[in-house]
Amino acid sequence: xxxxxxxxxxxxxxxxxxxxxxxxxxxxxxxxxxxxxxxxxxxxxxxxxxxxxxxxxxxxxxxxxxxxxxxxxxxxxxxxxxxxxxxxxxxxxxxxxxxxxxxxxxxxxxxxxxxxxxxxxxxxxxxxxxxxxxxxxxxxxxxxxxxxxxxxxxxxxxxxxxxxxxxxxxxxxxxxxxxxxxxxxxxxxxxxxxxxxxxxxxxxxxxxxxxxxxxxxxxxxxxxxxxxxx
Amino acid sequence: xxxxxxxxxxxxxxxxxxxxxxxxxxxxxxxxxxxxxxxxxxxxxxxxxxxxxxxxxxxxxxxxxxxxxxxxxxxxxxxxxxxxxxxxxxxxxxxxxxxxxxxxxxxxxxxxxxxxxxxxxxxxxxxxxxxxxxxxxxxxxxxxxxxxxxxxxxxxxxxxxxxxxxxxxxxxxxxxxxxxxxxxxxxxxxxxxxxxxxxxxxxxxxxxxxxxxxxxxxxxxxxxxxxxxxxxxxxxxxxxxxxxxxxxxxxxxxxxxxxxxxxxxxxxxxxxxxxxxxxxxxxxxxxx
Numbered sequence: 353x354x355x356x357x358x359x360x361x362x363x364x365x366x367x368x369x370x371x372x373x374x375x376x377x378x379x380x381x382x383x384x385x386x387x388x389x390x391x392x393x394x395x396x397x398x399x400x401x402x403x404x405x406x407x408x409x410x411x412x413x414x415x416x417x418x419x420x421x422x423x424x425x426x427x428x429x430x431x432x433x434x435x436x437x438x439x440x441x442x443x444x445x446x447x448x449x450x451x452x453x454x455x456x457x458x459x460x461x462x463x464x465x466x467x468x469x470x471x472x473x474x475x476x477x478x479x480x481x482x483x484x485x486x487x488x489x490x491x492x493x494x495x496x497x498x499x500x501x502x503x504x505x506x507x508x509x510x511x512x513x514x515x516x517x518x519x520x521x522x523x524x525x526x527x528x529x530x531x532x533x534x535x536x537x538x539x540x541x542x543x544x545x546x547x548x549x550x551x552x553x554x555x556x557x558x559x560x561x562x563x564x565x566x567x568x569x570x571x572x573x574x575x576x577x578x579x580x581x582x
Numbered sequence: 583x584x585x586x587x588x589x590x591x592x593x594x595x596x597x598x599x600x601x602x603x604x605x606x607x608x609x610x611x612x613x614x615x616x617x618x619x620x621x622x623x624x625x626x627x628x629x630x631x632x633x634x635x636x637x638x639x640x641x642x643x644x645x646x647x648x649x650x651x652x653x654x655x656x657x658x659x660x661x662x663x664x665x666x667x668x669x670x671x672x673x674x675x676x677x678x679x680x681x682x683x684x685x686x687x688x689x690x691x692x693x694x695x696x697x698x699x700x701x702x703x704x705x706x707x708x709x710x711x712x713x714x715x716x717x718x719x720x721x722x723x724x725x726x727x728x729x730x731x732x733x734x735x736x737x738x739x740x741x742x743x744x745x746x747x748x749x750x751x752x753x754x755x756x757x758x759x760x761x762x763x764x765x766x767x768x769x770x771x772x773x774x775x776x777x778x779x780x781x782x783x784x785x786x787x788x789x790x791x792x793x794x795x796x797x798x799x800x801x802x803x804x805x806x807x808x809x810x811x812x813x814x815x816x817x818x819x820x821x822x823x824x825x826x827x828x829x830x831x832x833x834x835x836x837x838x839x840x841x842x843x844x845x846x847x848x849x850x851x852x853x854x855x856x857x858x859x860x861x862x863x864x865x866x867x868x869x870x
Contacts, residue, residue: 400760426762434760440753443746451750452761454743498761 353378353506353537354399359408361394361561368394370561371408374539376506381528381538383552383569385545385576390558392541393435396510399539400432401425412506431499435510435541437491439498441484445475448483448494452501461501468497471530489520496527500536507531509540513547521547545576584714589836590829595721597828598728602783603801604808604820605735606776612752612815613772614670619680620661621780621805622798623687624654628781629788629797630691633702643705647785654781655774662773670769684798692795704789724786731782732821738775739817748772752815811851812862819863826850 354376361369369391376382384392397403399410401422410417417425426432431452440448449468453461469476472493478486483494492512499507512528513521521544528551532538542548549555555572557565557579565575603625610618628650635646661683669675704720711717739745747768750758759765780801788797808827812819830850834843854862 402756402760421766422756422759423762423764423766426760432757432760434757438754438757440750440758442753443749447746447749450743451746451758451763454747454761454763502762 353413354539355411356395356399357408357411359395359398359410360406361391361398361403362406363403368403368561369398369405372558372561372563373408374556374563374566376537376539378505378537379535380554381532381540381552383545383548383555383572384539384541384558385543385548385555385572386558388543391561392558393510394561395558396432396435396508396539396541399425400430400508426504429504429506431502431504431507431536433492433495433499433507433509433512435514437488437495439483439486439491439494442482444480445478445483445486445494446480449475449497449501452498456502464501464503468500472497472527487520489516489523492516492520492524493527496524496531500531503534504536506537506539509538511541511543513542513544525551545573549573549576585836587715589832591717591721593829593832594825595725595728595828596831597825598725598732599783599787600804600808600828601732601821601824602728602735602779603805604812604824605732605817606779607805608809608812608815608817608820609739609748609752609772610776611809612817613748614662614666614676614769615673616666616670616676616680617673617806618773618776619677619802620683620687621680621776622800622802623684624658624777624780624798625784625801626691626788626793626795626798627657627687628654628784629702629793630695630700630784631781632785632788633695633700633793636702637700643789647782650785651778651782654784655778658777659770659774661777662770666773667766667769684802688795688798695795697795699792699794702789702793720790724790727786728783731779735775735779736817744768744771807847807851810861811854813860813864816861816863819861823862 356372356374359369359372372391372395374395384395386392394403398405401417401420412428412430415428440451449465450461453464474490474493475497478490483491486494512524516524525547528538540548549569549572552569554568556563557572557575565571607618607621610616631650631653632646635641635649636643665679666676669679706719706723708719709716710719710722739749747763750763751765751768755765804827808823809820812823827847830847831843834846838846858864
């Protein structure tokens with residue numbers, strides 16, 4: 353579904369990614385682990401298009417994403433939940449979620465909202481509240497729901513557990529399982545690899561802007577343990 | 583008592599006009615991050631366009647107002663699409679572009695229509711009498727239309743998909759685009775809306791106040807002041823601040839005399855900004 357091949361990303365003179373190749377097949381949940389600055393978020397950003405790549409390519413469902421704007425990539429079927437959640441702080445929870453389903457018609461927005469509320473009951477409870485007033489975990493749910501509102505086949509989750517209390521880590525894990533059950537393909541990054549490893553099917557270990565190891569989740573767990581990411 | 587009621591009505595009328603102008607101004611700032619120095623130019627253009635449609639094309643005034651709104655809106659759309667869009671993140675460049683457009687608009691109007699005020703009068707005259715109070719019918723009609731337009735803008739921004747998308751882009755452009763919202767489609771639309779509002783206000787108000795090539799200057803200054811007072815980019819703030827400024831202007835011109843009105847206004851703004859530097863309704867800072 354997603355193929356990243358030989359990707360180089362630079363910020364100014366600093367190389368953030370060097371020759372990174374990653375693939376995500378349909379129905380998989382792929383985890384990127386690594387320390388802060390390893391290049392996990394740079395890879396996510398290069399896929400959605402918020403940072404330009406200088407070499408290599410990103411292909412999604414057979415289409416080369418090179419040269420496509422961020423909004424076109426999103427409409428091509430990539431959902432994105434950013435690091436730090438970045439909810440629309442002044443907008444209500446409902447408006448946040450529906451902003452992720454622009455122009456699909458009231459009927460489909462209604463269906464999306466009802467399904468998301470059945471998975472994340474907190475949405476219905478906080479419907480009219482400005483998202484900026486919610487707790488970190490609640491905001492993470494809003495960011496998920498916003499990314500899922502158009503039911504994209506591929507979902508990018510950048511550090512979904514960052515800074516959350518344990519009770520929310522369990523909630524978010526349950527939410528991700530609900531998305532998996534719907535058949536959503538997921539590419540996620542996580543510094544807190546332990547809860548994320550329970551969700552993933554496969555993974556990549558990144559360090560210094562390069563992929564160091566790839567393999568099934570068991571292998572990734574062993575490497576991550578050895579390199580003290582857990 | 584009579585003068586107080588009259589001043590209040592004038593203040594509310596002014597406030598409604600200012601609100602329409604300031605809403606457009608704050609939308610452009612909030613959504614695109616651009617300070618539109620040409621805003622007053624679209625007000626003047628709206629006035630002259632309506633004047634031309636009435637006097638040269640012989641159309642009825644209400645239709646002229648609608649057409650003036652469309653003309654200024656379309657011009658704003660093209661201006662954003664062809665010029666602003668390429669440089670939208672460059673504050674200095676957009677400042678020069680919008681300032682340049684303002685000079686072109688006002689000079690173009692000066693060359694086309696001449697420096698004198700044309701004879702452009704509101705088609706309704708007469709006054710409404712209620713006890714000791716007299717209200718000019720023209721002002722009441724303009725007030726009603728302005729209030730309806732304000733409600734329309736609110737409905738658009740807070741009740742439609744388009745408005746939701748615009749608010750999302752204003753809040754966090756990058757994340758909004760990553761949810762599939764198209765800046766290249768929505769930015770020109772936002773600009774068209776703002777310029778159309780300015781043009782409509784010009785078409786409605788200049789027959790009552792005055793029409794001349796330079797009347798856009800105070801419009802820009804007032805819009806700027808209201809938007810800063812209300813909190814940059816805040817829609818509710820701009821509306822409240824517009825009525826506040828309208829009322830202050832009206833009361834001070836009645837009770838303090840004409841030239842002291844501006845002084846009173848700036849003192850008020852100064853005090854408010856010292857107490858609340860981000861304006862009355864400055865944005866809530868994002869929580870991490």
